[in-house]
Amino acid sequence: MIAGAEARDHAAVFPAEEIRVLAAQGWLGLRAEPTTGGEREGESARSTLATLLAVSEFARACASIGLLIGLHNLLVCDAVAEHALDPMRGEFLSRLARGEWLGAAAFADPMTARSSGAAAVAVRSGDGFILSGAKSFVPGAAGADLFLVYAFLGEGPGDARHAHRERCLLLVPRDAEGVSVDPPDPLVGVRASGTATVHFDGCRIRGRQRLAPSGWARGIARGILAAADLVVAAQAVGIAEAAFEKAVRQAQEREPSGSLVGSHESIQFKIADMRVMIDAATLFVMRAARARDARDPGFAYEAAQAKAFAGRAAVKVADEAIQIHGGAGSLAGHGIERHWRDAKTTELNPSTRETAMLAVARHLLDEADGGSGRLRG
Secondary structure, three states: OHHHHHHHHHHOOOOHHHHHHHHHOOHHHOOOOHHHOOOOOOOOOOOHHHHHHHHHHHHHHOHHHHHHHHHHHHHHHHHHHHHOOOOHHHHHHHHHHOOOOOEEEEOEOOOOHHHHOOEOEEEEEOOEEEEEEEEEEEOOOOOOOEEEEEEEEEOOOOOOOOOOOOEEEEEEEOOOOOEEEOOOOOOOOOOOOOOEEEEEEEEEEOHHHEOOOOOOHHHHHHHHHHHHHHHHHHHHHHHHHHHHHHHHHHHHHOOOOOOOHHHOHHHHHHHHHHHHHHHHHHHHHHHHHHHHHOOOOOHHHHHHHHHHHHHHHHHHHHHHHHHHHHHHHHOOOOOHHHHHHHHHHOOOOOOOHHHHHHHHHHHHHHHHOOOOOOOOO
């Protein structure tokens, strides 16, 4: 898979065949039992922690595949399992768990959404909705079969002008009339993730394809976004592990001036610091995963911490790995620079590191203020 990852990164090709093979092996059903109509029973569903360990392992070889596996399982499958209405719940979840469908979460509005009216808006029509507008930066959009869409509820397109507008979460199959997907975005990293903009042109959605009752969408969306932070944190750990392994191997083999690179104390300090950062990031991810499994109300805070630290650690580790490689580290296609580019995306998506840190700060200030929320700003 490593050789394939290099080729996919170079060509920015979505790993359709690899996803098909992984689906056949059960990796798209980590959070649901495909043989019982999608119902999660007993030990058939893996824990959040077990799922994130798999995400990290996949990300060591291919950051794009690790991201897709994590988002499919922990965002889309979990949202359908916990909040979808019958009979959509059983029908959709079973197809997702069997790997017949790849799920993608469409949450980000186009950057000009407010001024241009391009944000996704669902207009009530009979017992369903008419969905129009677009969602940007959707990982997996190039190959997704089902979109979990976070949209405004309004009277018509362009009704997303006000931040207080009611929201909804909709399950939209790719083959629904009016759905189209742009070519993949030319990303710096995770170039094989198939990240793209999805358009909805008068797409008719049945009422039962809406998740949860009215008024719950914002709260559910916050939990989904916290899970996305955690997936990216686990992905960052995998990327850092891959960069670290290559750096250690280089330190043991490279002799630029008659002595091994690893024999120099400055390099040894780098290697020690890299390992400490990776292990600390792993512990942050594990703690947040356990909080999510325990349904701890503080999970979002733990996930924000994991996202902020793991992303920073991945960039630092990849940067130091390039230094240890010397001039060869800057060569495209050498391998190590791919890890640096992939690592940088973990500080930017699904939200920036600064956004995660702001969430941490607001939680701490609110806690210190007795939960009144006066200091959130």
